[in-house]
Amino acid sequence: MGVIVRFAPSPTGYLHIGGARTAIFNYLYARHHDGKFYLRIEDTDVERSEKQYEDEILESMQWLGMDYDGKPIYQSQRTDLYKSYIKKLLDSGHAYFCNCSKEELDAERERAMAEKRKPVYSRKCRYNPAKEGVIRFKVTETGSTTFDDKILGNITINHEEIEDFVIARTDSSPTYNFTVVVDDAQMGITHVIRGDDHVNNTPKQILIFDVVTRGPGDIYQE
Ligand code: GLU
Numbered sequence: 670m671g672v673i674v675r676f677a678p679s680p681t682g683y684l685h686i687g688g689a690r691t692a693i694f695n696y697l698y699a700r701h702h703d704g705k706f707y708l709r710i711e712d713t714d715v716e717r718s719e720k721q722y723e724d725e726i727l728e729s730m731q732w733l734g735m736d737y738d739g740k741p742i743y744q745s746q747r748t749d750l751y752k753s754y755i756k757k758l759l760d761s762g763h764a765y766f767c768n769c770s771k772e773e774l775d776a777e778r779e780r781a782m783a784e785k786r787k788p789v790y791s792r793k794c795r796y797n798p799a800k801e802g803v804i805r806f807k808v809t810e811t812g813s814t815t816f817d818d819k820i821l822g823n824i825t826i827n828h829e830e831i832e833d834f835v836i837a838r839t840d841s842s843p844t845y846n847f848t849v850v851v852d853d854a855q856m857g858i859t860h861v862i863r864g865d866d867h868v869n870n871t872p873k874q875i876l877i878f879d880v881v882t883r884g885p886g887d888i889y890q891e
Pocket of ligand 1: 677678679711849862863867
């Protein structure tokens with residue numbers, strides 16, 4: 670299988686040096702292996718995403734001489750795809766509606782902090798699902814997830830430390846941890862090269878990856 674990587678900036682600010690660094694690593698890895706290097710604009714956060722930042726990212730890529738394959742992929746144009754996967758997860762029992770109020774969740778969090786426990790959602794609605802609200806992913810309650818980070822080595826996270834995280838907001842818009850996995854799967858991404866600020870997201874994304882069907886690989890041949 671050929672190498673397929675992506676640079677996935679969010680247009681919520683100018684491309685900074687950390688982003689450029691991530692892009693360069695992806696670019697060099699793809700070109701070295703004669704693989705594909707895609708640019709994916711992660712613009713699902715409508716409040717914070719701005720067109721001016723998006724334009725600036727495209728200009729910066731050009732200025733840096735990093736030519737990506739095909740056209741940029743915009744997450745904002747893939748909402749139907751994400752929603753179809755969310756429906757699949759709900760139908761197959763991998764996700765559920767939660768209508769716990771902010772006050773309830775805050776109180777849970779404060780209790781956990783007072784008891785010096787990691788604040789993790791109690792999963793109340795998992796056992797008594799609501800009919801509407803946010804949609805949470807059911808994290809397997811036992812066991813752990815291990816992944817091999819090429820820089821940091823093997824990382825293992827116990828599932829009890831991962832809460833049933835939100836994959837769609839009350840307005841049904843999907844969240845970052847969900848869209849990124851659907852896209853990485855659909856685009857046939859073979860290696861995820863990104864900043865270590867995403868290490869904490871990786872186990873959540875692996876758990877979703879396990880239940881999302883892998884796509885054809887080359888997104889331009891879908
Ligand atoms: N959009 C994310 C960010 O700008 C990157 C997502 C990823 O590389 O997985 O931090």
